[in-house]
Amino acid sequence: MVDSWNPSFSDSDSDDNQIYVARDPRKDKHFDRKQELLWNCKGKAGKVGQGKEPLVIAVIGPPGCGKSSFLNTIFAAFSHDQWTERAKYGEFGRRGKQVTRRLTSFKKKDYYTRDRYEGDYLLPTFLDMTGFEDDDDPLNTELLNIILCGKLKEGEELHKVINHGKNFDVNSVKEKYFGGKYFGIIPKHEGMPNLLDYFVIENREEYHRVNRVFVVCSANPDQPLPEHLFEAITNITNRERDITLYGVLTQADKYKSRDPKVLKREKEFMKALGIPKNRFARIKNYCPDIDPNMTYEDNIIPSLDVPVLRLMRQVLTAEPTDQDDEHRKTKKGKYVPNLSNPCVAFIAAAVIVAFVLFVLFKLFVFFLRI
Template sequence: MDMDEDELHEENSDGDLIYERDTKEDNCEVTDEEDGHCYERKQELLQDCKRLTENVRKPLNVAIIGPQGCGKSSFLNTVFASLNSDRWYEYAKIGKFGNHEGVMGMQVTRRLRSFPKEEYYRQNEFCMLPTFIDMTGFENDDSVITEELLFLVLSGKVKEKESLNDIATHGRLHGITTMKNEYRKRSPNRRINRIIIVCSLNPDSAMPTALFKSVVNVANDLGNTEIT
């Protein structure tokens, strides 16, 4: 059925015909904002945005743990080089490796050091890569001091560039209770999400089984930490 032309058009001040839009199509204006379907839709969109924001994952913090001089920094440099195509670069300082039976490499890393993605990978700013945490090597034992030091590292209580040896020495001098009271009250810096354990390839070097045991015990106590 044809509609009357007057129902579709009206004249403007110059006498030209203009199209009269259907007011039902875009009339979302209401006196009380909460009464219209537009308000309900807006609330739905806000909730969707909130859920998306909350679900955005933060980069993981990956700790590199191992005995003294086992090649943790060399491992990190190899990882960083494999991610970049331009050239090899020594991000983490490395020492000389021992070449006698049972001799480990010379330890260079003395303090906790973080390597966020911005420091080792700049080819794609939208690529989410982890923050790697390098640190001094641990003694191969499962003493309460070693386990507490591991707890402080994995829970993010050790500050950037802080000496782990100083913390361990403080515990040996003043006791494990004082060590816990002193450092556990700190606000976390970088809580560790993943652990990579590095060992020497030297077949004459003993496996650090006591250290493995300590790492597993502490990681299980903390939870939400995976070991590789």
């Protein structure tokens, strides 16, 4: 097999240029740059023993936007050998809407294969989920909120959240995943302090605390932007958590950046998410359109990897809230006990038992007086 050159390829780094696919990736002019960016990314991610935890990055987008392809391109960019389909392409129902499946996480061990001497780098965990429809349904928004707040377990079926809300209501979903007063709200009686007012029982611990969000959308200027979805994402990240958003337009090989319609879409995309240009990227994914011979199944393409790694270097830059404990606090500043901890569960149970005994004692004294 010979190297494949496109006649329109030039030395410019413009994303309007075609990709050079070489049988030997070391012949790609971007090969050295990829190695440099890889070291940059690993250095920013840090190592075990430095008091850090791997970042958790959620990847969100409407159905058919190229989200799974983008994830696989990220994994290839971190790879030293070849592209692999790790994030499976979504299935679509009869009406063209994606079938919700399960929340899936990709940890470092799932996508980064290197020798044993590089096993201690804290590369991020990526959360993959169904494509969200562009609607303002409160249940759809609450599902997104639950995911971004890390309340879903690995492999948990997303449609169960929606079904629970349809069978009961949105408030029931909030109580199930975010907790509420144990045994409901017990009214106070004069002279009897309600000890339960001082305790909030958390039904769910945080399984995946999201630190960053990739919002993915197609660069196709003829497709409307999912404004309702974007509004829900920005409201949740601003209201519930201080989560940094990054915007990615896929299919950069099909829709050229010099096209005025594409330029307009980029501006509207960034404006809708409220992000600056340094948190925006146009990405070409690994696909047969880039390489009809699909040689990327045997080799990497550094020309595709460099833009992704440049973006990841920015994403992995440490932020003040990455390692703090603010996510464990309620809005009033009080810590929320986690009942998965046996000690906390014992204390909570002891308080409840003490309260019940206190009430029984008061009733006993009351009946003695009459």
